[in-house]
Amino acid sequence: MSWKDYIKQNMFPLFTCSGCTHGTVTNAFVRVADELKLDKDKTVIVCAIGCAGRIPTFLDFPVLRVTHGRALAFATGIKLSRPDVKVIALMGDGDALAIGGNHFIHAARRNIDITAIVSRNEIYGMTGGQYAPTTPPGARATTAPYGMLEPAFDTCKVAEGAGATYVARSDAYHVQHLQRTLKAALQHKGFAVVEVLTSCPTQFGRRNNLADPAKMLERIKEMTVTKAQAEKMTPEELAGKFVIGEFVNTSRPELTDIYAQAFAGMGV
C-alpha cells in the first residue's frame, strides 16, 4: 500500500484553484492514513459543503457528503450506530464554526470518538469570498469591502472550552508538523480537533494583495509561532499570531462507551 491507494486517482487533478493549500492538508492526510494503515472498510469520512468539504470526495474511503455544517451531526450518528468504525470529519472553517458551530461545541462536550480536521482559510471560498468567523480584522472580503470589522474565532480555545480531549493547531507551511499532528489526532480516543491554517489565493488573496500562492504561504509562515516561542513573547507581540502545537491531550469517558455501559445487559 502507498498513499496513492487512499485517493481516487482517476478523479485527479483536484478541483481546487492553483495554490489552494487545502490540497496540502489532503496531501498530509493521505500520507498519515497510509502510515497508520487505516482500514478503508472500518473508516468513514464525513464532509459537508465548501472547498474543504468537497475534497474528501477525491479520497478512496467510504465518504458521506452532507448538508452545509452538518458533518459532525452525521458523524455522531454513524459513530453511535457503529462504535467499531473510525469516523473522521473533514471540514472548512465556515462549515465547522459558523453553519455547524452548534454541532462542533456539542461534539466536543460529548467527547465522542471523532477526529475533526478544520481547514482554516479565513474566507468562504466556494460561495464567493464572503467573510467567515475566522476572517482576521481588517481583511477584505466581498461582504467586508471596508475590511473585516468583527473579531475572529480562536478555534482551539472554543474546542478546549467546550470539552474536546485533543486540541492542536498546525499549518500548511510546517508540513512535517502537520503530519505529526494529524497522526496524533487520528490515534486519540475521544473528540480530537486539529485546526490547520490554510491559504486561499483566489478569494482571500486577490482581495488582500496576496494573489500569489507562495506569498500566501509565506504569510502563514510569518504568522505562526511555536508554543516555546510564544512563551517568550508579550501579548502585543502575539497579536495576530497563531500558536501551533498541542493544547489539550487528556482523556475522559467517551460517549459511545458511556452508552454501552448504560445499556449493558439490557439487550438494546
Next chain:
Amino acid sequence: MGRSFHIEINTKWCKNCGICLAFCPQKVFTWDEKQRIVISYPEKCTGCLLCEYRCPDLAIEVRKVEEEESHE
C-alpha cells in the same frame, strides 16, 4: 558522481502554483517561458521531501536513486 534523487512532476495534476519553487531550500525548480514549473537543477536535490509534502496537488514525487541505477 551521479545524482542521488529523482524528482518527478505529474504534469497532469500540477497547476503551476509555484509553492515548490518558492520554498525549495536548494532552488531546484525554475519557471519556463510559459510559466510552468521545470526541474532545472535536480543534482542539487538533497531529498528533504518538502516539495513533495507541500504540493497542494499531490503532483511531486521524489525518490532516491539506487547506486546501480545512477551508474547506468
